[in-house]
Amino acid sequence: MKILHTSDWHVGLQSWAGSKAVDRLEETRQALHFLVDVAEKERVDLVLIAGDVIHSRVNPRIDALSVLSEVMVKFSRIAPTFLVFGNHDWQGLNSWKNFQLKNLHIIERPATIELDDVVLSFLPHADYQRFLDIKKDPVARMREFLDSYLDEFRRRINPSKANVLVAHAMLEGCFESERENAILYELKPGSFPTGFDYVALGHVHSQMQILQQPIGWYCGSPIALDFGEEKDVKGALLVEISERIIVRRVRTPHVTLKTFEYEDYSLSNLNKLESELENFSGYARVLFRCVPSNEVRKHLLERYESVVKVEFETGWQQHGVDRPVEKKSLIEMYRDYVRRKYPDFEEDMVRVVEQLLREVEQSEATQD
Numbered sequence: 032m033k034i035l036h037t038s039d040w041h042v043g044l045q046s047w048a049g050s051k052a053v054d055r056l057e058e059t060r061q062a063l064h065f066l067v068d069v070a071e072k073e074r075v076d077l078v079l080i081a082g083d084v085i086h087s088r089v090n091p092r093i094d095a096l097s098v099l100s101e102v103m104v105k106f107s108r109i110a111p112t113f114l115v116f117g118n119h120d121w122q123g124l125n126s127w128k129n130f131q132l133k134n135l136h137i138i139e140r141p142a143t144i145e146l147d148d149v150v151l152s153f154l155p156h157a158d159y160q161r162f163l164d165i166k167k168d169p170v171a172r173m174r175e176f177l178d179s180y181l182d183e184f185r186r187r188i189n190p191s192k193a194n195v196l197v198a199h200a201m202l203e204g205c206f207e208s209e210r211e212n213a214i215l216y217e218l219k220p221g222s223f224p225t226g227f228d229y230v231a232l233g234h235v236h237s238q239m240q241i242l243q244q245p246i247g248w249y250c251g252s253p254i255a256l257d258f259g260e261e262k263d264v265k266g267a268l269l270v271e272i273s274e275r276i277i278v279r280r281v282r283t284p285h286v287t288l289k290t291f292e293y294e295d296y297s298l299s300n301l302n303k304l305e306s307e308l309e310n311f312s313g314y315a316r317v318l319f320r321c322v323p324s325n326e327v328r329k330h331l332l333e334r335y336e337s338v339v340k341v342e343f344e345t346g347w348q349q350h351g352v353d354r355p356v357e358k359k360s361l362i363e364m365y366r367d368y369v370r371r372k373y374p375d376f377e378e379d380m381v382r383v384v385e386q387l388l389r390e391v392e393q394s395e396a397t398q399d
């Protein structure tokens with residue numbers, strides 16, 4: 032039995048809206064079509080998608096849904112295809128069930144499905160919010176909930192068939208990309224029943240084996256979603272289950288993301304950057320380890336097409352210490368700025384901004 036294991040497509044992602052917005056739809060589409068070709072050539076028996084196919088769970092783009100449906104239909108023509116919901120997935124995808132496409136299965140709650148030669152168990156993302164109204168510690172409650180399903184799946188294991196679990200969850204012992212900020216470990220590696228032949232995981236964007244017994248992998252995302260993932264292998268996995276389990280990496284075509292790091296924005300460093308960017312065709316983040324400069328930031332973003340993000344890291348951040356914040360009013364901060372930049376006009380400029388601020392406050396106060 033041969034399986035294509037893929038996840039975390041994030042179709043419809045727009046990156047770096049805060050500095051330079053880049054639409055990743057075409058890049059994602061190409062990576063997914065590459066995977067469709069792999070599934071076809073390798074004659075896979077199953078396509079398992081471990082969640083987060085779409086980026087926006089509340090308001091997905093129509094063109095993203097169009098790419099997604101096109102790819103899903105292609106996969107389902109090759110082999111039975113199972114989509115397990117992740118935390119990003121739009122609940123509206125449930126409506127696809129109405130088409131009753133024979134080979135397309137949308138899984139939004141824990142379930143076990145038995146086919147001729149395989150028992151498939153599914154653990155979609157557990158919505159943390161659902162546990163918040165319960166008096167007990169919601170995290171403990173959620174873990175209990177997930178563990179109770181693992182127990183149920185354990186009972187459904189059939190030693191005369193292949194047994195596969197597909198889950199969208201954060202396992203203890205891995206790190207997420209910088210996109211997802213709060214790391215909440217949902218499951219312990221030890222709680223997975225050893226009777227499974229393979230555990231197909233989604234949620235973490237970096238490809239890695241996380242379980243030894245049973246064998247379990249995060250297949251990772253097909254493209255590098257953000258700079259935290261620039262060193263990851265990107266792609267999917269081909270899993271063969273016979274007397275033993277063989278896992279092969281599939282690499283997907285995608286744009287390279289790279290951080291260019293400098294101590295400061297001295298002229299010699301900026302020249303060095305220029306020559307490095309000449310031979311670089313991906314998306315670049317430029318990181319300076321010194322005090323921020325808006326001018327430098329603006330200049331680099333405008334001058335180089337490949338630069339999508341310019342960041343400054345001072346010693347405080349490097350050592351993981353919160354920068355001490357002086358408690359200053361907006362006007363005081365503006366005065367400091369004007370004093371440095373336009374010392375001759377300090378009083379006049381502050382007076383104008385004070386007046387404007389008063390007007391804004393008044394109009395806000397009179398609004399409903």
Ligand SMILES: [Mn+2]
Nearest residue numbers: 083117118234
């Ligand atoms: Mn996820």
